[in-house]
Amino acid sequence: MSLHSDIPFVTEKMDQNDGATRRLQVLSCSASGCDCTKDFPVNGRAKPEEAIYNMARKAGWSISKKAALCPTHSGKRRTQKEKVPMTYTPGPRQAVAERPAMPSTPELTPELRRAVFRAIDAHYDEAAQCYRGIITDQHIAAETGVATSDVAAIRQENFGPAENKLLAEIREKLTKAEQRRDQAAAMIVDGTNMLKQVNADILALTDLLTKG
Structure with missing residues (x-):
């Protein structure tokens, strides 16, 4: 005996088996002429729409607002994929450009x-x-x-060594000393310019006080 259900494509029925009666929610395929169904036993409260649809989709059903299709009609029937042997056909061997020979140093005659x-x-x-x-x-x-x-x-x-270590150290110290000299000279120029600006400001302010 089928009972009304508020879930699209789902009906309810009471099933008797070995003298026991159980309540089922039944999802039916919408394809023309298909009598495929999927039963969902009800223990206590009926399953909600989302739960039924999710379980059906996992079983290969395709469900939309317009139809519920069983695995046969949804194209989702799970079949074992035929294993296709992978073959490899090597392409034409590419010619490797030869590296130009490095020029060799002449024999020390x-x-x-x-x-x-x-x-x-x-x-x-x-x-x-x-x-x-x-x-x-x-x-x-x-x-x-x-x-x-x-x-x-x-x-x-x-002859001897290519470089005199003592002279090399002196040249290095001389270079650093020249760098410090240049830095000091730049600081002196900046200080002189700043002093000129301060003196000009003092003269201008003094002139304002005198005229006032």
């Missing part, structure tokens, strides 16, 4: 050794035991076309 020696001798201060000015092993290597390590070896063997 006797002629090159003499050229390096002359270049170092032209820029080396024997008394100070260091290069003059900003010259380094890299400069000599670029000038003669040999490896910097070869220049360093010839210099160390025939």
Whole structure:
């Protein structure tokens, strides 16, 4: 026996089974000619609309304001997906551009050794035991076309260190002292300008008092 329900697509009925009577809420498919239903047993109070629809959707039903469709008619019937083997077809192998060969330093021949020696001798201060000015092993290597390590070896063997540590420390201290001097000079200029402005303000105020 079906009973009226306020929930769309849902009716209520009393079901007798083994002499026991139970109350059911029954959701019916709206598709033409389909007699598919889903039962929801009622224990105490009837289930609300949202609870019934949510449970039905989890079971594969499709429910809207216009229809309630069972899994067969909603297209949501759960079937085992056919496993499609994944295949890989390698594409054409791309040509890898060859890296340009790094220019190699020439073999240190006797002629090159003499050229390096002359270049170092032209820029080396024997008394100070260091290069003059900003010259380094890299400069000599670029000038003669040999490896910097070869220049360093010839210099160390025939002349001495590339830089005098004591002179380097003095140059560093001199640079810092010059920076402090420049900062002090800038402060003096700012102070002088400020003093001139203050004196001008004092004169202007004094003039106002005198005229008043």
